[in-house]
Amino acid sequence: xxxxxxxxxxxxxxxxxxxxxxxxLSVAAASAVWSAAPRxxxxxxxxxxxxxxxxxxxxxxxxxxxxxxxxxxxxxHPGERRDVRAMNVNTIDEVPDSxxxxxxxxxxxxxxxxxxxxxxxxxxxxxxxxxxxxxxxTGVQPGFRMTDPRGTLHQIEVDPPSNPELASGxxxxxxxxxxxxxxxxxxxxxxxxxxxNLVISERSTIRDPLNGKRRPLRRSDLxxxxxxxxxxxxxxxxxxxxxxxxxxxxxxxxxxxxxxDDPNDVVPHEHRRELRGARVFGAWLNHDDSRxxxxxxxxxxxxxxxxxxxxxxxxxxxxxxxxxxxxxHRPGNEYIFEQRPGWLxxxxxxxxxxxxxxxxxxxxxxxxxxxxxHAFEPEKWKPEYPNAAFDNVRPDDAFWAARIVARFSDExxxxxxxxxxxxxxxxxxxxxxALITRRDKVLATWLNQVCPAVDPRLLAEGxxxxxxxxxxxxxATPAETYQLxxxxxxxxxxxxxxxxDSQTVVTPxxxxxxxxxDGTDYVGVVVTARHPEHVGWMRPATFFFRRxxxxxxxxxxERG
Amino acid sequence: MMxxxxxxxxxxxxxISRLVVLVSLVATTAAYGQDATTRAEAxxxxxxxxxESLEPYEPGGFERAMHFVEDRAVFxxxxxxxxxxxxxxxxxSGFAYGLGYRDRDLFDKVAVVDLWAATSTRRYWATEARxxxxxxxxxxxxxxxxxxxxxxxxxxxxxxxxASVRADQTSFAIRSDFLGARAGIRPLPILLAGxxxxxxxxxxxxxKDERVPSIEQRFNAFAAPGLAQRVDYLRSTAFVExxxxxxxxxxxxxxxxxxFSRYADRGGGQQTFxxxxxxxxxxxxxxxxxxxxxxxxxxxxxxxxSGAAMPFYLMPTLGGNDTLRGFREYRFRGPHGMLAxxxxxxxxxxxxxxxLFYDAGKVAMSRRDxxxxxxxxxxxxxxxxxxxxxxxxxxxxxxxxxDGKHLYIVFGGIF
Numbered sequence: 021x022x023x024x025x026x027x028x029x030x031x032x033x034x035x036x037x038x039x040x041x042x043x044x045l046s047v048a049a050a051s052a053v054w055s056a057a058p059r060x061x062x063x064x065x066x067x068x069x070x071x072x073x074x075x076x077x078x079x080x081x082x083x084x085x086x087x088x089x090x091x092x093x094x095x096x097h098p099g100e101r102r103d104v105r106a107m108n109v110n111t112i113d114e115v116p117d118s119x120x121x122x123x124x125x126x127x128x129x130x131x132x133x134x135x136x137x138x139x140x141x142x143x144x145x146x147x148x149x150x151x152x153x154x155x156x157x158t159g160v161q162p163g164f165r166m167t168d169p170r171g172t173l174h175q176i177e178v179d180p181p182s183n184p185e186l187a188s189g190x191x192x193x194x195x196x197x198x199x200x201x202x203x204x205x206x207x208x209x210x211x212x213x214x215x216x217n218l219v220i221s222e223r224s225t226i227r228d229p230l231n232g233k234r235r236p237l238r239r240s241d242l243x244x245x246x247x248x249x250x251x252x253x254x255x256x257x258x259x260x261x262x263x264x265x266x267x268x269x270x271x272x273x274x275x276x277x278x279x280x281d282d283p284n285d286v287v288p289h290e291h292r293r294e295l296r297g298a299r300v301f302g303a304w305l306n307h308d309d310s311r312x313x314x315x316x317x318x319x320x321x322x323x324x325x326x327x328x329x330x331x332x333x334x335x336x337x338x339x340x341x342x343x344x345x346x347x348x349h350r351p352g353n354e355y356i357f358e359q360r361p362g363w364l365x366x367x368x369x370x371x372x373x374x375x376x377x378x379x380x381x382x383x384x385x386x387x388x389x390x391x392x393x394h395a396f397e398p399e400k401w402k403p404e405y406p407n408a409a410f411d412n413v414r415p416d417d418a419f420w421a422a423r424i425v426a427r428f429s430d431e432x433x434x435x436x437x438x439x440x441x442x443x444x445x446x447x448x449x450x451x452x453x454a455l456i457t458r459r460d461k462v463l464a465t466w467l468n469q470v471c472p473a474v475d476p477r478l479l480a481e482g483x484x485x486x487x488x489x490x491x492x493x494x495x496a497t498p499a500e501t502y503q504l505x506x507x508x509x510x511x512x513x514x515x516x517x518x519x520x521d522s523q524t525v526v527t528p529x530x531x532x533x534x535x536x537x538d539g540t541d542y543v544g545v546v547v548t549a550r551h552p553e554h555v556g557w558m559r560p561a562t563f564f565f566r567r568x569x570x571x572x573x574x575x576x577x578e579r580g
Numbered sequence: 581m582m583x584x585x586x587x588x589x590x591x592x593x594x595x596i597s598r599l600v601v602l603v604s605l606v607a608t609t610a611a612y613g614q615d616a617t618t619r620a621e622a623x624x625x626x627x628x629x630x631x632e633s634l635e636p637y638e639p640g641g642f643e644r645a646m647h648f649v650e651d652r653a654v655f656x657x658x659x660x661x662x663x664x665x666x667x668x669x670x671x672x673s674g675f676a677y678g679l680g681y682r683d684r685d686l687f688d689k690v691a692v693v694d695l696w697a698a699t700s701t702r703r704y705w706a707t708e709a710r711x712x713x714x715x716x717x718x719x720x721x722x723x724x725x726x727x728x729x730x731x732x733x734x735x736x737x738x739x740x741x742x743a744s745v746r747a748d749q750t751s752f753a754i755r756s757d758f759l760g761a762r763a764g765i766r767p768l769p770i771l772l773a774g775x776x777x778x779x780x781x782x783x784x785x786x787x788k789d790e791r792v793p794s795i796e797q798r799f800n801a802f803a804a805p806g807l808a809q810r811v812d813y814l815r816s817t818a819f820v821e822x823x824x825x826x827x828x829x830x831x832x833x834x835x836x837x838x839x840f841s842r843y844a845d846r847g848g849g850q851q852t853f854x855x856x857x858x859x860x861x862x863x864x865x866x867x868x869x870x871x872x873x874x875x876x877x878x879x880x881x882x883x884x885x886s887g888a889a890m891p892f893y894l895m896p897t898l899g900g901n902d903t904l905r906g907f908r909e910y911r912f913r914g915p916h917g918m919l920a921x922x923x924x925x926x927x928x929x930x931x932x933x934x935x936l937f938y939d940a941g942k943v944a945m946s947r948r949d950x951x952x953x954x955x956x957x958x959x960x961x962x963x964x965x966x967x968x969x970x971x972x973x974x975x976x977x978x979x980x981x982x983d984g985k986h987l988y989i990v991f992g993g994i995f
Contacts, residue, residue, distance in 0.1 A: 061619040073624050074631045082637060088646035111619075230684055231660040232651070240689040280638075283631035349868035350930070362929045369936065370871055370926025377868040 058511045060542070060566065060575050065110040069118040074283035077326035079319060082279070083271035089313045090405055094357050099276025099290035099408030106293035106417055111564075113416060113577040115202070119284070120330045121294040125200045126424040135432045136439050138196040138205070145209040145261055150174075151219045155226025155237050161187055161336050161343050162245040164237070166261075167221070173264040176213070177336070178249035178257055180344045185250070185387035185447070187336040187343045188260040189440035193451075194305060194335025196436045201301055201424050202294065203332040206316075209261040210441055212254075215246050248344075265331055267318035273330050274312045276408035282328055295409035297421030298332075302410070303401035304425055304455070304462045306391060307338040308351040310403045310410070339451065340389025347390040349376050355405050385444040393457035398465040415469035415559065416579040422466035423474070426493040430456055463495040469556040470579045472496070473528065473547045476563045478572040482532035484545060486563075490554075499549040499557060504530045509542035509564060516544065541567045544576070660684060665698040667991045670732060671900045672909035674701035675991065690715070703788065706730040722772070725761035730754075734789035736910040739803060740892055741945050742954060744912060746983055751787025752795040754893055756780060762817065775818040780843075782893060783810060806891025812846040827968040829993070831865040831872050843894065853890045855882040861995050870927040876995045878903075878919040881947050890915050898941045898956070901988035902995070905939055906958020906981030914943025916950050921995060925964070933964045937976070956981065964993070 092098055110116050117123055124130060147166065154165040156175060163177035179188050191208055199205045224237040249257050275295055278285040289295055302310040316331035337343040342351070353376035354361060364372040379395045403410060434452045442448045472490035479485075484504070490496040504523040507516040520533030536543055544564040549557040564576030616622035639647070656664065665678040678698025686693050690713060697707035712724035733753040738744040762776025784807060787794040801808040818840045825833040837859045845851035857880045864873045884890030892913055898904045899911025903919055919941035925933050940955040962976035971993030978986040 057616065057622065061617070061622065063618045063620055066619050066623075069623065070620060071627070074627050078634065078636075080637050085647060085650035087650050088643055091646060092642070228660065230658070238688060240685065244689070280635040283627050283634060286626050286630050349870070356930050358929075365926060366928045366934060369934065370924070373867055374870070377870055379868075 059509075059514050060111055060511050060564070064575055065112040065114065065116075067110065067114075067116050067123070069108065069116040071118045071120075071284040072322060072325065072327035075325045076282045076284055076319065076328050077321075079270055079279060079282045079317075079326075079328055081269060081271040082274070082317075084274070084313050086313060089311055090356065093275075093311070093407065094355065094405045097406070097408075098274075099412075100288060101290070101408065101411055103414060104291065104412075105414070106296055107291040108287045109293050109420075111576045112574055113420065113579060115293045115297075115420070119327060120204070120292065121202045122204070124202050125427045126202060130200065132429075132432050132435045135200045135428070136196060136435045138199040139207040140209065141207055141263075142209075145211050147211050147213055147261070151221045152224055152237065152242065153221045154224045155241055156245075157227035157229075159334065159336075159343075162248045163259075164226075164242060164245055165224075175260075175262040175264065177260045177262070178245060180248065181250045183250070183341075183346055183386040183389060184252075185258060185440070185442055186341045186346070186389050188258060189387055189442055189447075190339045190341040190389075191260050191262075191334075191336045192440045193436055194307065194338045196439060197305060197428070198301065198332050198335065200428070200432075203298075204265075204329055205332055206265050207263045209263075211259055211261050212252065212256045213259045214256050215242065218242060260336075265316060265318045265329070267320040267329065270317035270319050270328060272312045272315045272333075273317050275410070279328070284327060290408035290412050292409065293417055293420060296413045296417040297424075299401075299403075299407070299410035299413050300398070300418050300421035300425065300462060300466055302403060303396075303398045304458050305335075305338045306340070306347070306352045306401075306458075307335065308347075308403050309334065309337045310407060311405065340384075340391030342389065345389075346386070349379065349390070350374075351404060352401055353379075355402055357405065382450075384450050385442070385447040387442050387444060387447045388450055391451070391454055393454040393461070396458050396461055398458075398462045414580065415466075415556065418466040419470050419472070419579060422463055423489055425459055425462050426467065426489060426495075428459060433459065460495070463490070463493045467493060467495045468551075468554040470559045471547055471549050471557050471561040473502070473549065473561045473563075476545070476547075476565075476574060478532065478543070478545075478563075478565045478574075480537075480570045480572065482537055484530040484532065486528045486547065488528050488549070496551065496554060499526075499528075499551050501526055501550045502528060502530070503546075503548045503550070505546040506533055506536055507544050507546070508536065508540050509544050511542050519543075537567075537572070542575075543572070665696045669698060669700050669704045669706050669730070671902060672702070672736065673704040673732065676700035676704065676706075678705075702734060704730075704732050704734075706732075719769075720766045721763065722766070722774075723761070723763045726758065727760075728756075728758040730756045730758075733785075734787055735893075736789075736792075736908060737787075737795050737799070737804065737892065737913070738908075738911055739799065739913075740805070740895070740943075741914050742912065742942050742949075742956075746908070746911070748798060749792045749908070750795040750798045751789035751792050752893075753785035753787055754782055755785065756782040760815075764819075764821075770824045771820070771822055773820040775816065778815045778817070780813040780815055782813075782891075784893070804892050805889070806851070806893060809851060809891070810847075811851045811891065813851075814844045814846055815841055816844070817841045825861075825863060829966050829968055829970050830861075830863040830874070831869040832863055834863065835859075835861040843890075851889055851891065853882050853884040855880065855890075855894070857896070872923075872925040874921075874923040874925060874995065876919070876921040878917075878921075878941075879950070880918070881916045881950060884915045896943065898943060899983075901976060901990050903939065904941055904956055904958055904981070905937065905960055905976050905978030905988060906986060907956065907978070907983045908986070911983065912941075912943045912956065914945055916944040916947050918942060918944075918950055920955075923994070931965060931967065933966055935962045935964060935976075936960075937962065939978075966993075 115121050149169045150166045152164055153167040156163040156165060161177045163175055166174050166176050179186050188210060192210060195205045195208045220237055225234050226237045226241050227234050246257060252258055274289060276290045278288055298310055314334040316333040318329045319326050320329050340347050342348055354374060361374050381390050381392050433455050437448050437452045467490040472488050473486045474489045476484060476486040491498050502525050506519045508519055509516055519536045523530050542564060544562060547561045551557045559580045562578040563574060565572040566575040616625055660683060661681060663680050663682060665680040667676055669676045676698045678696055680696030682694040684692045692712045692714060695709045699705040708726060708728040710724060710726040714722045716723060734751045735754055737750050737752055738746060739748050758778055758780055760776060760778030762774060764772045764774030766772050795804060821837040823835045825835050839857040841855045843853050860877045862875045880896035882890055895913045895915055896917035897910045897913050898917055898919055899907035900909035921939050923935050923937045925935045927933050938959045940957045942955050944950045958978045958981040960976060960978040962974055964971045964974040966972060974990050976988045
């Protein structure tokens with residue numbers, strides 16, 4: 021990828037000599053940093069990454085096509101694939117707020133109503149007084165554009181006749197979940213439309229689907245859309261209304277590399293925690309369309325300075341939806357092109373049966389599409405084709421994401437599904453149940469790959485408490501024991517000095533050894549846990565505390 | 581599709597300069613980092629370093645090529661207005677190429693007009709003008725009319741009936757003009773019934789295939805009915821068609837068509853005959869519809885006694901890439917014919933299928949011989965590059981016939 025530094029460097033790293041050179045130079049440079057920089061700065065942990073600091077007005081649009089995105093990710097292996105900690109996490113292993121991500125349910129106590137509302141600015145939307153202002157030229161879902169009386173542009177999309185409510189329902193649900201997780205999404209609404217009352221603006225145009233040229237929009241273009249739309253019994257059409265994001269479109273972001281013309285974009289996307297963690301969310305919600313072309317970058321201007329805001333976009337084919345049909349069997353289970361199963365199938369004349377072909381999908385209303393929870397195996401889930409950020413997921417990334425998933429209660433899941441307004445209550449009931457089952461599988465998988473100790477507190481007198489998020493989420497039974505190894509930490513040199521013997525406790529609590537807390541500003545404790553079913557719990561969680569007056573404050577977390 | 585290696589080479593072109601930038605960035609960051617006293621300042625310095633070495637976005641060659649393919653090439657092939665006519669004119673024509681002009685939203689999307697002229701690698705050529713109203717009366721009525729000229733200089737002829745032998749292969753030329761119209765009503769989305777009229781003006785000539793004799797050198801008018809006459813026909817048709825395939829490149833469902841045609845001799849009536857064609861296709865998908873059993877039964881019969889009143893060039897034929905694939909094109913002709921085909925199709929990757937097939941069929945001189953005795957048979961395998969809507973390209977290899985092995989490379993599908 022010429023456009024990004026890391027993608028091309030990843031190719032370079034495949035050559036041993038070049039990799040060695042790069043490694044030496046990087047180590048030398050990094051050494052300079054570490055020799056001079058403390059492990060923890062006074063302002064750690066940062067909860068806000070100021071990635072709007074420099075003017076990005078010279079950024080140009082990057083709009084990848086379906087074919088290119090597929091080819092380059094399938095055969096090109098872009099981005100840097102290596103086992104390295106996410107590069108945009110703060111010192112306590114969390115993702116600070118940025119132009120990519122805003123901590124919502126993961127950090128704040130938000131209500132069911134907040135989750136349901138998502139990014140929406142109003143409760144409901146009426147299309148009275150709106151005009152058709154253009155055609156829709158991207159994506160497979162039929163639709164067009166409308167402008168509200170205040171001049172705000174919206175996209176209108178319909179559901180397929182074979183599966184009423186399918187894509188719109190998925191979009192509503194996906195938007196609410198992804199927004200609550202912390203991503204930027206546009207606000208979406210459900211509405212009914214009467215095609216006979218549509219008013220076409222004189223200035224509306226469409227990119228002709230037959231020749232690609234822009235021309236005035238005609239009534240027959242709308243007929244084409246409604247010919248492929250599910251019609252309500254009252255003769256109207258249920259539509260999804262998506263508000264266009266503010267700013268100037270810059271195309272999509274990529275799950276690898278950085279924009280070379282954006283000064284604020286310094287962390288390779290494949291090493292961004294929120295993009296790696298999106299694999300966990302994708303598995304839960306079956307967002308097999310998690311790929312660059314379903315993202316959106318917008319150039320916004322604040323206080324005279326331009327910056328790029330990154331959106332997750334287009335959830336019309338999550339869950340059981342294939343947007344214009346019920347999702348096929350393969351998506352979510354296998355890449356579009358995957359060598360081994362293909363060659364096996366070829367060589368055996370089809371006698372080799374891919375496991376996903378045997379999944380028994382239950383009979384559900386057409387609005388659900390093809391979605392199930394019993395055969396779902398979170399770690400085996402796959403998007404449509406390789407995704408550099410997903411390929412770099414480490415247990416700590418997945419743990420971070422799973423903790424967010426754990427925050428969605430049964431009630432929240434049910435309320436979000438209800439927002440999709442399925443006319444058949446069986447659809448609501450089934451989807452809710454399936455999502456809860458899948459959520460529990462996600463938690464059981466990814467909360468248990470590392471020691472699930474979280475929220476440590478060290479009191480002034482030395483008492484330590486923490487929680488076991490896997491137990492709290494009912495993804496595991498309590499640990500048999502916890503091992504605690506305390507240490508003193510030199511923030512300037514990065515040296516750890518163990519203090520006392522390893523402590524074994526049966527509850528998530530302990531006490532600092534006598535004298536540890538005296539005369540030092542930084543201490544830490546390494547926590548591991550023993551559980552007969554979860555060997556991952558032996559992967560240590562290391563907590564660093566800094567003295568702040570009489571209190572100790574958590575300043576660092578490492579996992580795995 | 582670009583290979584991994586080729587793709588890697590493409591990216592490597594940029595690698596050295598990118599590495600320099602990368603290392604510079606890290607080194608610069610290190611220098612800046614030494615002065616930072618807060619995390620926020622350290623992060624800011626990192627961005628300041630990049631801000632001083634911003635590069636414009638430069639798409640690579642592969643990316644530009646893919647953009648061209650996706651933005652332009654697709655529209656060149658399927659474009660409105662003038663377009664390249666590519667594919668095949670008829671079985672055995674070879675690859676055809678030409679120029680067309682079409683307007684698929686004529687009269688505000690009420691009608692489609694398509695004009696084209698094309699020639700082929702075997703010097704076939706044809707031209708056609710077609711005007712279609714596909715969605716009248718709220719899609720319940722379709723009407724279309726056409727005019728066409730076809731010039732096929734080297735069609736194969738081996739004789740009439742099941743006993744024809746390969747060594748008797750000859751060729752003939754046929755030039756035909758057509759003018760017709762038809763209408764159909766669609767009481768249900770899957771059901772179409774209708775009829776039409778077509779004026780046909782076929783003219784025979786010497787075969788241009790230099791490898792074999794011309795037809796008149798080996799066959800007379802008795803052995804090749806219609807060889808000596810110049811007959812114009814008015815063909816009146818009635819048909820009913822049931823189509824519930826899902827999707828169009830079917831993985832389940834069926835397609836059934838019954839077609840009745842009366843070929844009325846406009847020059848006295850001696851060559852008038854009736855022909856009935858029944859084509860049944862059934863598809864059964866299993867294993868998530870990634871495996872498909874496809875079956876076809878085609879029966880064609882006429883009321884021409886012993887073929888005497890039915891010209892050979894309007895008889896049903898068997899042999900070639902879409903019927904008996906173990907035989908040469910048009911290997912068998914007769915006033916009556918039947919064909920049974922079975923395929924097992926298995927998806928290898930999205931867009932590529934393998935197929936094992938078995939074909940059996942025969943032509944007959946009388947209707948009572950239209951049975952399962954003495955069927956010609958073949959079997960084989962193939963590969964299909966496809967979408968949900970169609971097979972774009974296929975390679976089929978036919979074996980097991982008394983005619984030897986045959987390899988077909990076809991731009992288009994099978995049943």
